[in-house]
Amino acid sequence: xxxxxxxxxxxxxxxxxxxxxxxxxxxxxxxxxxxxxxxxxxxxxxxxxxxxxxxxxxxxxxxxxxxxxxxxxxxxxxxxxxxxxxxxxxxxxxxxxxxxxxxxxxxxxxxxxxxxxxxxxxxxxxxxxxxxxxxxxxxxxxxxxxxxxxxxxxxxxxxxxxxxxxxxxxxxxxxxxxxxxxxxxxxxxxxxxxxxxxxxxxxxxxxxxxxxxxxxxxxxxxxxxxxxxxxxxxxxxxxxxxxxxxxxxxxxxxxxxxxxxxxxxxxxxxxxxxxxxxxxxxxxxxxxxxxxxxxxxxxxxxxxxxxxxxxxxxxxxxxxxxxxxxxxxxxxxxxxxxxxxxxxxxxxxxxxxxxxxxxxxxxxxxxxxxxxxxxxxxxxxxxxxxxxxxxxxxxxxxxxxxxxxxxxxxxxxxxxxxxxxxxxxxxxxxxxxxxxxxxxxxxxxxxxxxxxxxxxxxxxxxxxxxxxxxxxxxxxxxxxxxxxxxxxxxxxxxxxxxxxxxxxxxxxxxxx
Amino acid sequence: xxxxxxxxxxxxxxxxxxxxxxxxxxxxxxxxxxxxxxxxxxxxxxxxxxxxxxxxxxxxxxxxxxxxxxxxxxxxxxxxxxxxxxxxxxxxxxxxxxxxxxxxxxxxxxxxxxxxxxxxxxxxxxxxxxxxxxxxxxxxxxxxxxxxxxxxxxxxxxxxxxxxxxxxxxxxxxxxxxxxxxxxxxxxxxxxxxxxxxxxxxxxxxxxxxxxxxxxxxxxxxxxxxxxxx
Numbered sequence: 001x002x003x004x005x006x007x008x009x010x011x012x013x014x015x016x017x018x019x020x021x022x023x024x025x026x027x028x029x030x031x032x033x034x035x036x037x038x039x040x041x042x043x044x045x046x047x048x049x050x051x052x053x054x055x056x057x058x059x060x061x062x063x064x065x066x067x068x069x070x071x072x073x074x075x076x077x078x079x080x081x082x083x084x085x086x087x088x089x090x091x092x093x094x095x096x097x098x099x100x101x102x103x104x105x106x107x108x109x110x111x112x113x114x115x116x117x118x119x120x121x122x123x124x125x126x127x128x129x130x131x132x133x134x135x136x137x138x139x140x141x142x143x144x145x146x147x148x149x150x151x152x153x154x155x156x157x158x159x160x161x162x163x164x165x166x167x168x169x170x171x172x173x174x175x176x177x178x179x180x181x182x183x184x185x186x187x188x189x190x191x192x193x194x195x196x197x198x199x200x201x202x203x204x205x206x207x208x209x210x211x212x213x214x215x216x217x218x219x220x221x222x223x224x225x226x227x228x229x230x231x232x233x234x235x236x237x238x239x240x241x242x243x244x245x246x247x248x249x250x251x252x253x254x255x256x257x258x259x260x261x262x263x264x265x266x267x268x269x270x271x272x273x274x275x276x277x278x279x280x281x282x283x284x285x286x287x288x289x290x291x292x293x294x295x296x297x298x299x300x301x302x303x304x305x306x307x308x309x310x311x312x313x314x315x316x317x318x319x320x321x322x323x324x325x326x327x328x329x330x331x332x333x334x335x336x337x338x339x340x341x342x343x344x345x346x347x348x349x350x351x352x353x354x355x356x357x358x359x360x361x362x363x364x365x366x367x368x369x370x371x372x373x374x375x376x377x378x379x380x381x382x383x384x385x386x387x388x389x390x391x392x393x394x395x396x397x398x399x400x401x402x403x404x405x406x407x408x409x410x411x412x413x414x415x416x417x418x419x420x421x422x423x424x425x426x427x428x429x430x431x432x433x434x435x436x437x438x439x440x441x442x443x444x445x446x447x448x449x450x451x452x453x454x455x456x457x458x459x460x461x462x463x464x465x466x467x468x469x470x471x472x473x474x475x476x477x478x479x480x481x482x483x484x485x486x487x488x489x490x491x492x493x494x495x496x497x498x499x500x501x502x503x504x505x506x507x508x509x510x511x512x
Numbered sequence: 513x514x515x516x517x518x519x520x521x522x523x524x525x526x527x528x529x530x531x532x533x534x535x536x537x538x539x540x541x542x543x544x545x546x547x548x549x550x551x552x553x554x555x556x557x558x559x560x561x562x563x564x565x566x567x568x569x570x571x572x573x574x575x576x577x578x579x580x581x582x583x584x585x586x587x588x589x590x591x592x593x594x595x596x597x598x599x600x601x602x603x604x605x606x607x608x609x610x611x612x613x614x615x616x617x618x619x620x621x622x623x624x625x626x627x628x629x630x631x632x633x634x635x636x637x638x639x640x641x642x643x644x645x646x647x648x649x650x651x652x653x654x655x656x657x658x659x660x661x662x663x664x665x666x667x668x669x670x671x672x673x674x675x676x677x678x679x680x681x682x683x684x685x686x687x688x689x690x691x692x693x694x695x696x697x698x699x700x701x702x703x704x705x706x707x708x709x710x711x712x713x714x715x716x717x718x719x720x721x722x723x724x725x726x727x728x729x730x731x732x733x734x735x736x737x738x739x740x741x742x
Contacts, residue, residue, distance in 0.1 A: 004738040280570065287596075294621035295536035302539070310535060313528045355590040413682035 001206050009204055010197070017193040021186075028185055032178040033130065037118045040132040043072050047169075049075075051136045055167050058085060071177075075101045075170040076136070077109055084167060084212045101170065107135055120175070128175040135165045137434050154395070214243045271383035277458035281324055281474065285317035296491045327475030329459040330405070331457070333484045346487070348400045349393035350407075350428065350437065351385035357407050364415050368422040394435050396507060397487045407481055409476035410439040410503050417501065418443035436506035446495040454493055480505075517543040517653075518632055518641070521562035522577065523553040525571040533566065534615070542628075550574025554582060558696055562589045563652070564631050566624075569595040569606065580609040585692050586723055588679055590631035594619070635679075645678050646737025664716055669694065673709050677725065677735035686732040706733075 047054075049067065068074065073088035112119065112133035122128035195316075216236040225232050233254060234247045291303060292310050296302070302310075358370065358380045370377045373391050376384070386393050396403060407426075413423040418441045427438045446454060453459045458474040476479050484491045484505050495501035520542045522533045530546040537544045545560050551574045553565070565583060571575035590612040595602070603611055606614050611629050612634075629639065636643050639679035640651035649658045657664050657674055666674060673692050677685065687706050691699060710725060710733060715723050726734045728733040 276597075283596040283617045284526050284529065288526065288532045290618050291532040291536060291621050295532065295539065298536075298621070299539045306535065309531070313531055317528050377660070 002205060002212060004090075006201060008203060009205040010201070013197055015180045015201065017197070021193065025182070025186060025410075029178075029182055032181060033175075036130050036173050036175065036178055037071050037132075039072070039173055040118050040130060041380075043068055043074075043171050043173075044132060044134055044169075047074065048134070051169050052166060054087075054137050055084065055169070055327035069173070072171065072173045075172070077168045077170065079109070079165060079167060081109055102173075109170075113165075113168055126205060128179060129172040130175055132171045133455065134169045134171065136167045136169055137165055155411065162423055165287075204264070211240070213237070214247070218243075218247065225254065230254075230261055274457055277474075278324075278328065281452050281458060282321070285324075289314050289317050315435050324475070327479060330479050331475060331482060334479065334486055337486055346397045346399055348398050348403045349395045349397035350403070351390070351428070352390065353400055353404045353407060354385060355412070356378055357404055360408065361411060361415065364412070365424075367420050368415060368424060370417060371423065371425040371429055374425075391425075391430070392437075394430060396429065396435070397489075402483050402487070406480045406505065407439075409480045410505075413476055414439055416444065417441060432507050432509065434508040436504055438502050438504045442492075444491070444501040445497045445499050447497055451493060451495065455491070479505075517569055519543045519545075519562040520628065521553060521556060521560060521565045521589070522546045523550065523565060523576070524568040525546075525549060525601060526568070529568075533624075538613065540625060550576070550579035551583075552580055554586075557583065557587050557589070561587065563635070564628050565589045565591045566628075567593050567595075567611070569590055569597055569602070570595060571586070576730055577609055578719065580606065580611055584610055585689070586617065586696065587636075587693075588676070589738075590634070592624075592627055592631065595702070622644070645681050648737070650678060659717060664715065667712075670709060670713055671718070674713055674735075677733065681735050681737045684728045684731050684734045 041217070051074075072089075073086060075086045076084040079086060083101065096205045107119075107121075112131075113135045118130045120128060120130055120395040161445070217237065218234055221234050222230055237243065237247065239343050292314050296310060298309070348497045354372070354377070358377050361370065373389075375383065375390060383390070398406070411424060415422070418424065421443050425438075425440045427440060429436050450459075455477050457478040459477075480503075487507070489505060491500060491505045492506075494504065520562055520729070522530055522537070524546070525529050525535050525548050526550070530548065533542045545556055545562070546554050549571045553567075554574070557565070565587075567576045567579060576593060576595065580593070583589060583591060583624060589620055590611060590617060593606045594612045594615050594617060595606075596617045597603075603614050603616075612631055615624060615627060617670040632639055633668055636652065641651060643652070644648050649661075651657070655668075655671055657666065657671065657678070664674075673690070676690065676693055687703070690706055691703075695701070695705070710727075712722065714722065719725055724736055726736055728734055730734060
């Protein structure tokens, strides 16, 4: 991220420096060349009065050279571009005179003289000059006419020359000095620009680091999260509001994802536990049945009592397997059932199912008593269940089968956890918010640490005891709980050790 | 035959399985007792002195793993775990905690018999209940130990102590280990009871030079069956 930004930064700065440099170079060059140009004009001014004299005499008095600027020179040409002679100022090496002056000039002297502008010749750094061409006009010149005399040619290109031009002076100044200033300036500019670029890169990298810190923190946290630390969240940061918003949005997303993951994991764990429990519950009776059969096959001469006892146990274990299979099927049916619209239209009341349920418990109950709102149900045939004082005519949003199963399992559970003198009570209640019935026993109660698990599949409070005596498969309360939840109701349990247990099934009023 | 029985303790909370194993193993000639949880088993072990313990893992009060850890201190019995848990990690855990073998429910009864015999053969190679260790011979059934063929007259505690030293021959046993193994966790007598009994044993073995039972200073005792120069 920082690297990418720095590259962009470099590119921008290089373009910027190039433009600035080019402008600066151009203006420096112009001002340097302008001063050279001015030098040439001033040289011309200083020698212009003597030029025609020098030219016509073809010689220069040495003292006149002082009038030229050091290093500058003057070359005199005849109008036919023939070099007459060259004078140069002292202080400069003579080889500085450009080669081109020794030959017939490649440019048109007349045009240059008319345009009155300095121009550049030479192609190498050491051999570059600025030249100014000036016509030499002889004020005392007397024209004489010969047909082939070039001096008599007064008229050229429709321009009327009133004074005869006797020749041309080319005044030159080497550009060595100006060019070396330009070059030195160019190199120092490039050098300085690179230094500035380097320093600003370092500074920018530091400066960028600070606002980018949150992003770096986000990415490092994201990597950790990807590595499985789903509980991690992006840290609180002092930074711009955009990053804060990003952080909040990401944290929200992470929260949702973690929640979804946890839910799935829990469901998976629950399923794995259920399968492990179910297989354990299946294996135990199978083990004893198979063991008994193998033992009976090995020992042919067992006495009748032993055989009976073995057969009895195998039968009990087989029944346990059947109940387990039924329980699992019931649970499976519930999980496939859709609560849907149907739930609201289902109507079954306690009075519809009690006459069928109660006789099933006659033997199991023994000396225990089963009460409905205080009324003993021993002789249920003789009771008028629809009587309002019994309070069991209120319809519940359940199918008849479902209510039967719920009641059966709860009463069965109560019988198992009470002594032979136990009292099991069904109590109905109704208020503005809903309708409920409670199955209450006066047994030994449920320890507080077991309460959260009481509706879990295969949970048994006191396993050794329930194994020995009960017909339970560990699914009864789980089935009740699933059925009640399916139809929009709630089941709760209230219990304390020694104080019995109450299972309260309630439905809110709107579904009733 | 009654005196010549190997003893097996079945620990399982499922009464049907206890009943089945009890019937089956009794008919194979073993003396069987059952316990329906780990705590009951711990009470039974010292007096019953089983040779093999068949152990379920998932039990109330004290589970199989806990019992598995507690047994070696008080008994030399082999442990066969018998459980519905068949995940490799459960098997590994059981074996690491000291189980000698592991069998997953449901199992073949004959396989269980064979595995019990393996455990017994480890201690009594000919399955007669006799085992020769160095100059000693232990007869587990008659509860006698003989030295060079002569039966030693030992009290029950002396027998227990000597057989414990013999089963762990050439290993140094700390006083704590011996105390717990012979007298149990809740023994509240004098520490020097071990020294007293070791002296009795040396007298009966004629080991006045401490060549058979060596005192390892600061560590405990060692019964030497191999000739060494030390």
